[in-house]
């Protein structure tokens with residue numbers, strides 16, 4: 171009898187120990203940071219003026235994957251955020267652009283449109299959003315599923331798509347910014363009313379207060395040696411300005427909209443993210459919670475002023491301070507080894523074509539209007555006066571399948587008509603038939619990048635490739651979306667928890683992020699995951 175009791179007791183002790191060992195070891199909180207439009211070299215170009223406690227601390231104390239690239243095109247915001255968090259590519263997760271034309275209906279779709287939900291937090295249509303167009307689960311979903319839905323996920327960004335897609339299908343909240351009244355809002359997909367703390371934050375009117383400060387440089391302007399002079403020939407003017415130069419008053423037009431194109435948009439996001447950690451008690455409930463932050467202002471500033479501008483440098487110097495504040499908050503609240511942080515970007519960016527031309531570098535502005543006018547002429551002389559071209563989203567030409575079928579037009583013939591028209595345009599490189607990408611004559615790296623971005627239900631028929639550094643755009647400002655390294659090469663840093671300081675030079679891809687997180691956190695990878703686990707020393 172005694173022996174049996176002892177034996178049972180031993181068994182119990184044994185099983186308790188076993189359970190303790192098998193329980194996944196996890197941090198209290200995972201913080202994902204996406205910097206919208208951050209090129210890899212920004213980690214280094216401005217590093218002499220970064221502080222010791224922000225980006226440089228993450229690089230010094232964390233894992234720095236130096237050759238991290240997007241593995242698909244179009245390299246744009248919605249596809250980027252979806253791919254970071256799904257460990258997948260647009261061909262599988264379905265977010266092929268910020269916008270696309272749905273092939274079944276012929277209708278234009280915005281990535282996070284959802285007419286079945288309502289706006290929460292303001293009046294208007296800016297909250298008619300949800301992740302319903304995302305076809306796979308995210309790492310935020312998987313972490314939550316693995317904890318029987320007991321953990322919390324909160325996602326925050328000025329841009330709706332920068333919050334909604336990272337939050338996945340099971341987020342407790344995704345918040346984005348509405349510039350009518352300078353408020354953080356959400357949709358009925360997540361909740362019926364804003365929590366009290368969000369309402370209280372909104373009533374502080376911080377966006378108004380920040381814009382009233384105006385935007386001058388953090389340091390004397392003549393000390394910005396890593397950037398071009400503030401001459402601004404190729405920069406966009408902000409509303410109410412006569413020249414795109416410092417100081418920017420931020421008082422023209424709607425200041426609450428202008429805050430997006432200033433470093434204060436990121437600071438407002440940081441303030442709100444810290445408030446969310448405090449008020450939602452993230453990481454304090456015995457589960458591993460997830461906070462997904464995306465800093466959108468870097469993208470607005472980058473588009474308007476370009477990679478070589480003082481505005482861009484100043485925005486990164488201030489973002490570095492915002493990141494330092496988040497890291498020091500995490501230190502105090504949880505301790506560095508109880509939090510896992512990663513930082514990446516949703517895409518990088520091209521130089522401003524006019525700017526680099528002046529520096530003897532190749533590149534230019536593709537005359538889209540002329541190309542489309544010429545194409546329409548070529549189509550009507552080949553096929554008569556019919557509306558064949560439906561849209562041209564994401565550098566992809568989308569043709570009317572029904573008309574093509576009715577008229578008996580052969581795809582190969584249509585391709586030739588289109589290609590011959592584009593061949594006459596300056597800056598054109600190649601036209602790829604998206605139904606037979608692997609038969610195209612382009613180099614294999616680009617074939618795979620285009621294949622990963624192609625989805626038959628949402629992509630066009632033919633993709634127009636321009637030569638490197640040729641942009642569809644205007645004389646001022648710049649953009650991204652191409653297959654080229656200047657758009658695909660972005661930072662990837664992991665920091666905290668069990669991460670040991672090291673640099674990895676072997677190429678990693680954006681789909682590796684969620685797969686690696688799933689591996690480290692002992693949960694399943696997202697449903698469409700194609701990434702590999704990043705091998706560390």
Ligand SMILES: [Zn+2]
Pocket residue numbers: 207247469473650
């Ligand atoms: Zn952008």
